[in-house]
Amino acid sequence: MSKVSVATIASHSALQILMGAKQEGFETVLICLRDRVSVYKRFSHLIDHFIIINNYNDIMRSNVQKTLLDLNSIIIPHGSFIEYVGINNIYDLEPPVFGNRKLLEWESDQFKKLALLRDAGIPVPRTYSVNEDIDRLVIVKLPGAKGGRGYFLARDREELLSKASYLEIDLNNVLIQEYVIGAPMYFHYFYSLVLDRLELLGSDLRYESNVDGLKRIPFRIADPTFTVVGNIPIVLRESLLSKVFDYGERFVKLSKKRIPPGVIGPFCLEAICTSDLDIIVFEFSGRIVAGTNLYMMGSPYSWLYFSEPMSMGRRIAREIKLAIENNMLSKITS
Numbered sequence: 001m002s003k004v005s006v007a008t009i010a011s012h013s014a015l016q017i018l019m020g021a022k023q024e025g026f027e028t029v030l031i032c033l034r035d036r037v038s039v040y041k042r043f044s045h046l047i048d049h050f051i052i053i054n055n056y057n058d059i060m061r062s063n064v065q066k067t068l069l070d071l072n073s074i075i076i077p078h079g080s081f082i083e084y085v086g087i088n089n090i091y092d093l094e095p096p097v098f099g100n101r102k103l104l105e106w107e108s109d110q111f112k113k114l115a116l117l118r119d120a121g122i123p124v125p126r127t128y129s130v131n132e133d134i135d136r137l138v139i140v141k142l143p144g145a146k147g148g149r150g151y152f153l154a155r156d157r158e159e160l161l162s163k164a165s166y167l168e169i170d171l172n173n174v175l176i177q178e179y180v181i182g183a184p185m186y187f188h189y190f191y192s193l194v195l196d197r198l199e200l201l202g203s204d205l206r207y208e209s210n211v212d213g214l215k216r217i218p219f220r221i222a223d224p225t226f227t228v229v230g231n232i233p234i235v236l237r238e239s240l241l242s243k244v245f246d247y248g249e250r251f252v253k254l255s256k257k258r259i260p261p262g263v264i265g266p267f268c269l270e271a272i273c274t275s276d277l278d279i280i281v282f283e284f285s286g287r288i289v290a291g292t293n294l295y296m297m298g299s300p301y302s303w304l305y306f307s308e309p310m311s312m313g314r315r316i317a318r319e320i321k322l323a324i325e326n327n328m329l330s331k332i333t334s
């Protein structure tokens with residue numbers, strides 16, 4: 001077999017993925033929109049091959065696929081991947097994709113995603129149907145919303161209906177979820193199929209506009225919004241770790257059963273920790289998350305496993321390397 005290369009799309013956590021692949025000795029390939037090339041050329045020491053495209057539909061073109069196949073590329077999916085490739089195209093991509101493509105499809109459905117968490121025995125917020133009475137604060141999530149954009153809060157049914165009508169939102173298509181009061185926390189896991197080991201490689205919280213700005217003003221001036229603008233590192237109170245590992249293990253176990261072969265590599269549970277130290281998980285991501293960009297040189301947790309800087313991008317490349325050495329490459333790709 002010719003040498004494997006690591007490919008990704010120029011967005012989200014691409015620089016981290018490319019750097020990690022280089023650290024592990026792989027050739028790298030970047031699929032890049034023409035108008036972003038000038039940014040990524042600044043990091044050309046991390047990129048062996050550019051595949052330049054005019055728009056994201058070009059990713060599905062046969063010449064792009066052929067170049068990736070000729071370079072023996074494994075594509076690393078990230079948060080922009082589904083958005084750009086499109087959920088309907090994901091199975092038509094010919095080169096191997098790191099991890100389980102089916103999990104990415106699952107991730108794009110907010111109802112299926114919550115059901116998976118709930119069925120795994122992980123505490124999730126209560127969900128309301130459109131006709132139900134609203135007995136507590138709820139957050140209304142629009143389908144396909146990127147980074148929390150357009151979400152809104154409602155305290156009761158009347159407020160829900162009037163806001164939906166004002167915003168011209170069809171409530172049949174949204175997720176109406178209990179708003180859990182507490183501290184947001186996002187746990188970055190890596191499930192290694194080669195080592196059969198769940199690792200916690202970091203955690204962060206998101207900096208969101210305007211909800212994080214509102215607390216600077218002592219009186220109520222506007223409704224909160226939840227547009228993610230950045231990420232902030234956190235280390236967890238150590239006594240939370242048993243729950244964090246338990247929920248991670250539960251997720252790995254049920255995903256193997258429901259979406260075989262289950263989660264492979266990075267995933268994230270997105271949660272609120274309440275003042276009673278309950279961890280309520282409202283979302284998962286079945287791939288690398290942008291919060292891992294905080295830890296390009298490793299996090300306090302990754303140092304507990306590896307005595308060298310280990311970003312999530314590098315951990316992915318390390319898994320590919322281990323899989324090649326153990327003749328397991330076909331098991332960690334789909």
Ligand code: AMP
Nearest residue numbers: 125148177178179180184206226282283
């Ligand atoms: P999401 O798009 O689901 O990741 O949510 C975007 C942001 O909305 C999160 O980072 C939280 O700040 C907030 N959020 C989402 N769901 C909940 C919830 N059930 N309770 C409290 N905050 C939430």
